[in-house]
Amino acid sequence: MTGSLDGLKVLDCTHVLAGAWCSLILADLGADVVKIEPLGGEPTRGRPDSRFRPFDFVNRNKRGIAVDITSPAGAEVVRDLARGADVFVENYRPGVLERAGLGYAALHGDNPRLIYASVSGFGHTGPYRDRGGLDLIAQAMSGIMSFTGEPGAARPVSAGAPLADVTAGIYAAVGVLAALNHRHRTGEGQHVEATLLESAMAHTVWEAGTALTTGQVARPNGSRHRLAAPYEALKTRDGFLVIGVNNQKLWGRLCAALDAAGLETDPLFATPAARLANRDALQGRLEAILAGDDTLAWVAKIAASGVPCGPVNTIAEALADPHLAARGYLAEVDERRFPRTPVGLSQTPVTVTRGPPRIGEHTREVLSEAGLTGGAIDALMRNGTIVETEERA
Numbered sequence: 001m002t003g004s005l006d007g008l009k010v011l012d013c014t015h016v017l018a019g020a021w022c023s024l025i026l027a028d029l030g031a032d033v034v035k036i037e038p039l040g041g042e043p044t045r046g047r048p049d050s051r052f053r054p055f056d057f058v059n060r061n062k063r064g065i066a067v068d069i070t071s072p073a074g075a076e077v078v079r080d081l082a083r084g085a086d087v088f089v090e091n092y093r094p095g096v097l098e099r100a101g102l103g104y105a106a107l108h109g110d111n112p113r114l115i116y117a118s119v120s121g122f123g124h125t126g127p128y129r130d131r132g133g134l135d136l137i138a139q140a141m142s143g144i145m146s147f148t149g150e151p152g153a154a155r156p157v158s159a160g161a162p163l164a165d166v167t168a169g170i171y172a173a174v175g176v177l178a179a180l181n182h183r184h185r186t187g188e189g190q191h192v193e194a195t196l197l198e199s200a201m202a203h204t205v206w207e208a209g210t211a212l213t214t215g216q217v218a219r220p221n222g223s224r225h226r227l228a229a230p231y232e233a234l235k236t237r238d239g240f241l242v243i244g245v246n247n248q249k250l251w252g253r254l255c256a257a258l259d260a261a262g263l264e265t266d267p268l269f270a271t272p273a274a275r276l277a278n279r280d281a282l283q284g285r286l287e288a289i290l291a292g293d294d295t296l297a298w299v300a301k302i303a304a305s306g307v308p309c310g311p312v313n314t315i316a317e318a319l320a321d322p323h324l325a326a327r328g329y330l331a332e333v334d335e336r337r338f339p340r341t342p343v344g345l346s347q348t349p350v351t352v353t354r355g356p357p358r359i360g361e362h363t364r365e366v367l368s369e370a371g372l373t374g375g376a377i378d379a380l381m382r383n384g385t386i387v388e389t390e391e392r393a
Contacts, residue, residue: 003030004348008180010034010087012062013069013078013102015042017135017162018196019091019119020058021169026087026176027061028341028350034366035064036078039387041359056356060338064357065366066387073385075100081370082107082114087176091119094129104191115179117172117192124193133196138164142200147207147218167199229275230254233312235287239295240312243286243302248272250307257305258289360387 008031012023020035027033044055068074079102082088088107090097097103104116118124121133136158139145144163145156175192183189201208206226207218218226225231228246245251248271255264263269263285268278275282290298295311302309313321324330330337331352341350363386367377380386 002348003028003351004345005029005031006348008032008087009085010089011036011078011081011085012059013088013090013092013097014119015091016044016165017054017058018165018168018194019089019117019172021166022117022119022172022176022194023089024058024061025170025173025341025343026089028352029343029345030348030351031087033062034081034362035059035062035357036069037064037066037359039066039068039360039384041066045359053356056336057338059356060333061352061354062357063354063362063366064360065363066360067363068385069100069102071385072101073380073383075102077367077380077385078102079107079110080372081366083111084370085111085114086180087115087117089117089119089172089176093132094118094120094124108189108191112189113183113187114189115176115183115192116189117176117179117194119168119172119194119196121196123195123198128197135162135165135196135200138196138200141197143204143207143218144200147220149220150222151220153220163203164196164200167202168194168196171199171202224279227276228272229279230282230286232283234283234290236290236295236298237293241290241295241299241302242310242312244308245275251275253305254302254307257302257307258286260285260289358389361389363388 005026008026010023010026010031010033012020012033012035014020014023014035023031023033023035042055044053044058046053046055067077069078082102090102098105104118107114107116121137122128122131139148139158140156142164145158148159149157172192172194175194179190179192204218210216210218210226223233223242225244225246228244231244231246233240233242243254245254251269251272252264255261267274269275269282269285299309299311311317318324319330329339329342331340332338333352334355336355338352338355340352343350364377367380367386368374372380377386381388
């Protein structure tokens, strides 16, 4: 089977995570993505002897070329490739690629059908345009760090995962797909933007809604939901599980699963409002019951009753989960396993067919496809504009 985006040519002029995540999604959906790296490779490749290289997990399924885009000759190589591309993805600070002659205006002028996707900390307009953006900065400025963590904690904490980076990559990919539909109707490309700050703000949907409608400002609440109880992590005999009860029917089912009929009718917990008002006492009562057995035993019993619940896994436990295995979440290629883009398509499923490219692995191949002769490619190599394959460590 071919992917949904089979035949789409994408140039990936990104580094680190957010922009590379956008093009990774496009690659998993079937696009031919060409990663453009500096001559020495992207710093996220790490040391040659590193067992874990961050680069590998956001750049598998892509071909790779190495070009010095800071030189006029290298910039012209990329510009020539963009003339035949459908999508160009970049995540440099605004202005950097413009100075190299690779900004939206220049590439759109050469190829009006080109969709140019920019991922940045704050966007190409606004007073923070020229600031550097990182996931941590976006989490802080979006408000996420102000209401993450346990109540009364001495310091603000960020979410453990790079929410802003990954979400910005997702929104950029969504923007590219929307722009492709527009181009299908009109023949015109356009500039797509996604920012770390606005992508982090998207995760504050309940907190922002509360502030906008009531003026109340969210504070740290641990794992507890602000509008429902019990909806949090609870201690068992050997660890923790999470339970989500957000209506009265589920409350009755939970009490039945715990064999705690008295808890269901207790005036302190009989209604949603009462459970919210007395949630500390509720936590104590529930954990006293849960202390009688192990996490997985409780999860099996509570889940069978129809109440949403689950264990608090380590990352290793999550990756070994039999449900994810049954869903084919991990793809194996070159005797390595990689998470795939989590989108299900019945006719054009997501596929992972390549491992991460070596530095310059496909330089000659890609430039030959673009029409450069062998002599021209050799000349670019001699003058240090491009690099071919390095051996794998």
